[in-house]
Each structure stands twice: as C-alpha cells, then as structure tokens.
Amino acid sequence: MSDFVIVGAGVIGMMLARELVLGGATVSLVDRLACAQESTWAGGGIVSPLYPWRYAEPVTQLATWSQSSYLHLSQDLQEETGCDPELRQKGMYMVDVEDEKEALHWATAFNRPMQKVDSSHLYLREENFCNGYSSALWMPEVCSIRNPRLGQALRESLVKSSNVTLYEHHEVQQLLQRKGIIYGVRTSQGDITGGKTIITAGAWSGELLKPLNVDLPVEPVKGQMMIFNAPVGTVNRVILMAGRYVIPRNDGRILVGSTLEFEGFDKSTTKQAYDSLYKTAVSIIPSLANYNVEHHWSGLRPGSPEGIPYIGDVPGYEGLAVNAGQFRNGLVLAPASTRLHADLLLGKEPVINPVAYRLEGRI
Ligand SMILES: Cc1cc2nc3c(=O)[nH]c(=O)nc-3n(C[C@H](O)[C@H](O)[C@H](O)COP(=O)(O)OP(=O)(O)OC[C@H]3O[C@@H](n4cnc5c(N)ncnc54)[C@H](O)[C@@H]3O)c2cc1C
Numbered sequence: 001m002s003d004f005v006i007v008g009a010g011v012i013g014m015m016l017a018r019e020l021v022l023g024g025a026t027v028s029l030v031d032r033l034a035c036a037q038e039s040t041w042a043g044g045g046i047v048s049p050l051y052p053w054r055y056a057e058p059v060t061q062l063a064t065w066s067q068s069s070y071l072h073l074s075q076d077l078q079e080e081t082g083c084d085p086e087l088r089q090k091g092m093y094m095v096d097v098e099d100e101k102e103a104l105h106w107a108t109a110f111n112r113p114m115q116k117v118d119s120s121h122l123y124l125r126e127e128n129f130c131n132g133y134s135s136a137l138w139m140p141e142v143c144s145i146r147n148p149r150l151g152q153a154l155r156e157s158l159v160k161s162s163n164v165t166l167y168e169h170h171e172v173q174q175l176l177q178r179k180g181i182i183y184g185v186r187t188s189q190g191d192i193t194g195g196k197t198i199i200t201a202g203a204w205s206g207e208l209l210k211p212l213n214v215d216l217p218v219e220p221v222k223g224q225m226m227i228f229n230a231p232v233g234t235v236n237r238v239i240l241m242a243g244r245y246v247i248p249r250n251d252g253r254i255l256v257g258s259t260l261e262f263e264g265f266d267k268s269t270t271k272q273a274y275d276s277l278y279k280t281a282v283s284i285i286p287s288l289a290n291y292n293v294e295h296h297w298s299g300l301r302p303g304s305p306e307g308i309p310y311i312g313d314v315p316g317y318e319g320l321a322v323n324a325g326q327f328r329n330g331l332v333l334a335p336a337s338t339r340l341h342a343d344l345l346l347g348k349e350p351v352i353n354p355v356a357y358r359l360e361g362r363i
Helices: 011-022 057-081 100-109 121-124 147-158 202-212 271-284 286-290 327-345
Strands: 001-007 027-030 092-095 116-119 135-139 163-169 171-179 181-187 192-200 218-227 237-240 244-246 254-257 292-303 311-312 320-324
Touching: 001 011, 001 181, 001 202, 011 027, 011 320, 011 327, 027 192, 057 147, 057 327, 100 135, 100 286, 116 121, 121 135, 135 171, 147 163, 147 192, 171 192, 171 202, 181 327, 192 327, 202 218, 202 320, 218 327, 244 271, 254 271, 271 286, 271 292, 292 327, 311 327, 320 327
Parallel strands: 001 027, 001 192, 027 163, 092 237, 192 320
Antiparallel strands: 092 135, 116 135, 171 181, 181 192, 218 254, 218 292, 237 244, 244 254, 311 320
16 A cells, blocks of 8 residues: 555656655556646647746746756656656747736746847747747746656656556546545556545546535646647747747657637547647748648646646545646646645645645635
C-alpha cells in the first residue's frame, strides 16, 4: 500500500508523483490510458500564460515560480532519462495588443521582463512574419517546451523510481470510502488502496467527484491545433497575434493554435476549425502556405473559473485531495502547482501561500 494514490497521469499527476517521491513518499499512479495522452499531449507548450497580465494574481504567482524552475527541471529530466523535453528559451512576441499600457504596468509591478520593441527588432528575428507591424511587446525570457517529450521524460523518470507503482490502462470507476474516509480507488482491473487519494484527472476530475456529491467546477474546454512540417528557422520564437499563436519546435515543425470550445467531452476535430487555424497560420506567417499540415488534433483543457486551479483537500472527506483546473496553463503552472501540493501533503512549509487555491469557499 502506497502513501499516496494519484488518479490521472497527465503533467499534474506525474509532476506531483515526482515531487512526492523526491520527498521520500511512495506513490501509486493510475491512468485509464498510458501516461500523458490527453491535454498534456495535446497542448502547445508555451511556458507562459497567453497575455499574462490578463490573469488573476494567483495564476501569476504559480506561473512565475514555475518559469524559474523549468530550466533545471528540463535539464534534470534529460540527464535522468536521456529524453530531451526540448525547452527553448527564445522569448515571445505579442503583436497588435490593445491593452499595451496594462501589460507594461503589470510587467513592472510583477518584475517580469517585457518591453515594447519596434519593427526592426521583430523582423530581424522573424523575417517570415507578415508585413505591416511597426511594434510588438517582447518577453525575452519566455520558453516553450515540447510537451509530448516532457510527458515521455516524466514517465521515464517515474518508471525508474522504486517508490512509484504505475498502473496504466486502469480506469478508475469509483473512489473507495468507509464512513467518509477515502482509502483508495476501484479500477477496471481491481482495487488500489493507499494513504491518501489525489485526483489529478484534468477535465475529468469533476466527474470522478460527482458520486460523492462534490461539485468541483472543472469543465472540459476543447482546443484544436495543427502542425506544419516546415524547415528549421521558418519561425524561431513564439508569436501571439489576435488570440492565436505559432510555436516552433527544434526540428522546424510549427504548431498553430488554438480554438476554445465549450462542447462537453466531445473531442472530435472539425473542418471549420481546420480552415480557421489554417487561415490564422498563413496570416501570421504567409510562407506556411508552402508547407504541409502534418496533423490536426484536439484536447480537453481542465477549465476552471479564472483559470485558478483547485489544490488541496476535499472538504467533508478525509483522505481525499484534488489538484486540477489549470485550464489553458497546465504546462506552465505544473511545477509550482505540484510542488506547493507536495509541500502540503508532506507537512512542509509551502513554497507559495496555498490559500487562493483551496477548495474551501470555492466549491
Ligand atoms: C490545444 C491546447 C493547447 C494548450 N496549450 C498550452 C500551452 O501552450 N501552455 C500551457 O501551459 N498549457 C497549455 N494547454 C493546457 C494544458 O495542456 C493543460 O492545462 C494540462 O495539460 C492539464 O494537465 P492535467 O494533468 O491536469 O490533465 P490531462 O493531461 O488531461 O491528464 C488527465 C489524466 O487523467 C486521466 N483520467 C481521466 N479520467 C480517468 C479515470 N476515470 N481513471 C483513470 N485516469 C483518468 C486521463 O487519461 C489523463 O491522462 C493547452 C491545452 C490544449 C488542449
């Protein structure tokens, strides 16, 4: 029997397992699929909220802590596993921003590197960017990460640990309880018991809690993306324009995202989204019209009010906690969300004040 049973092996469940194991605990990590096949695979991998000044302070706090930890996390994972998550610290341009003043004010208040740059700065670095822009906002320290590789590296690192038991292809059907005390989960392949059960099931977290009459406001928000097979250097940095973005990978591939659709658990892709994403792609980088779209897919983000995740114990149930609802920012918020939670679970002083993320008063 492990100290912790974690339900959901996306970036949140895997990073939480890693933090708990680093703290000396034993973990059973359970997923109905293989690790990192849902939103964590489907995401774009920008290690920053889009338009970060438009978020509430609790999101900024998690993002800032995470951003400073990604460089060494990525390096540690590569050394441990040989799998490179391809963290690129090349910065992010934001073009045609209507609330520039607020952005610059936020950057000063939160000490985030951001400046307004002229067209020569932009076109020198991104010669394929569409014509006609005289300035942009520039955040030089923003990174991107190849999230499917991050998922692989995290899985490898957990598999190597004797303190982790990984149960892939085990669907959790119900939480096991005795007089209000949760003591594990019933899965498609038998019961798994442990000291404390933690729900990190992304968009599905609310569904797992419904039978306990716990109403967690985490809902699926579909996002569709596409990827172009372009030569290295076509785009070098993340570029954000009119709410959409392009993200380059090390091998030249360019992701274009994304839609925001409130359609329940339907994960189908649509021709309408394909056409719209394609239009976005060639409006930002006209030369993308010369290259093939390699793939078009969708994922379900764990949507939550204001994108502030729920991190902590579930009121009314002993032995049950949640870490879910990172919404559009689960990749960037993961290191801080999971370190904070591991600190609480292991009885340590938390790295960030946990109050804003608690479930009490929010569900
Ligand atoms: C198109 C798109 C673009 C995005 N871009 C970015 C970005 O650029 N930057 C960023 O920071 N974030 C981005 N995100 C958001 C980010 O991907 C998510 O916030 C993050 O991956 C959520 O991680 P998670 O571990 O909570 O959920 P998930 O990765 O969805 O993992 C949940 C896991 O729970 C498992 N599960 C569910 N139900 C059960 C059950 N009953 N039993 C067992 N297991 C179960 C699932 O199989 C899954 O593996 C994007 C998302 C999308 C869709």
